[in-house]
Amino acid sequence: MSPASELRLCCPAQSRYVAPARHALASFLEALRFDREFREDVTTAAGEAMANVVEHAYARGRKTPSGHLELRAKLLSDGKLSVDVVDDGSFIERRRPADRGFGLRIIRAVAGQLRIETEDGTRIRMTFNP
Amino acid sequence: MSPASELRLCCPAQSRYVAPARHALASFLEALRFDREFREDVTTAAGEAMANVVEHAYARGRKTPSGHLELRAKLLSDGKLSVDVVDDGSFIERRRPADRGFGLRIIRAVAGQLRIETEDGTRIRMTFNP
Amino acid sequence: MNLGDPPIYTIRLSGELEIGRKNEIREALQVSEDSGAVLLDLGEVTYADSIALTELLRFCVGAQRDGLPVALVIRTPQFARLVEYAGLASAFKIFNDRAAAVEYLAECLRR
């Protein structure tokens, strides 16, 4: 059994799962006693990444009528928090249209670090500095 | 990535983590659209099993000053829900004193099935029929 | 809080009565010397576990030993079911309405 404080939630990539998944993350962050602003920023970023999975990950091909969504959060030994949002769909590269594309921008504004891995689905890896 | 709806939460086996872990479970159960009474019964049973980890699992030996607690919930393909509460402490066998020992009794009242595995820590395996 | 004469002492607990609040619950469950009866107002309890239940039972057993009538107000379904699941329905005097609990205690005091 892993000794670190960790949350992992898997669910279908559908919009109605995003809010409860975010609430579960909020409870986990409360357990870790992070302050309110930090908790809100982390859940905001995770909410954006999860919304992207619902909106984009399975938009191409639609072989899987509803794909899967995974949220992972982990307290790192240096006190930072890592949050990954993972899907097994296909990342869609595009230039940002003027009136949208706020999701990644918001994530970049709050996460200390953001890595987007796009082999074998998409993995949005965020690290937060409390 | 696992395709099933699943929640996994690891945290230190301390009393202050039990309520947030239960809240995370409640959010997960809401995502799955179980009705209120079922959600309450499941979180009640999980809360009892987690309280037992905090109170008993690491009471002997105390080699690990604070052990670990893991909560797993999974929607099974037959529509049932499995919830496991896992620790790596030692199960303490005892006869039930008159004015306590309600935890397992409560779990038995709500879970369709209860299995207690005690090799290598304790694993309380509950299955619920919605 | 004292209500009426003879005195009914009210102890009110709300929110989640669970393991994380064990000490607080134990401390709240103290009666003043001159109490004639105790009303445990748990109507706003949103969640309870067996740890809270054990504290309540200890309190009620002690009160009974001292000849002090105790009534519980429980309104929330999770808590009501918890008491059933634990097999403790007959161990407590439970009301889902404050007025009925007060009435019962006043009756006890008149006897």
Added chain:
Amino acid sequence: MNLGDPPIYTIRLSGELEIGRKNEIREALQVSEDSGAVLLDLGEVTYADSIALTELLRFCVGAQRDGLPVALVIRTPQFARLVEYAGLASAFKIFNDRAAAVEYLAECLRR
């Protein structure tokens, strides 16, 4: 809801404005024909995401095109920060107080 004369049309959204409520948000963001100005009362929004923000932006851009002044009431810190993070602070006319928003809209209508 119409306030005063000339008419200020109020649209009130509360709770979590997020992806699961996208259609509901879009439907709520409709103005009646005779509105002179629009007050978006978002003071009780407990959480918002970029999907909600995009809907709000579309609405405001459309209103601006139609010469309709729009004021937003935002009070909750998460929402206020979200607007900043998205770089949209100057895209909206934001107030943290309903009275100030009404005052601003009345001023727009007087011009």
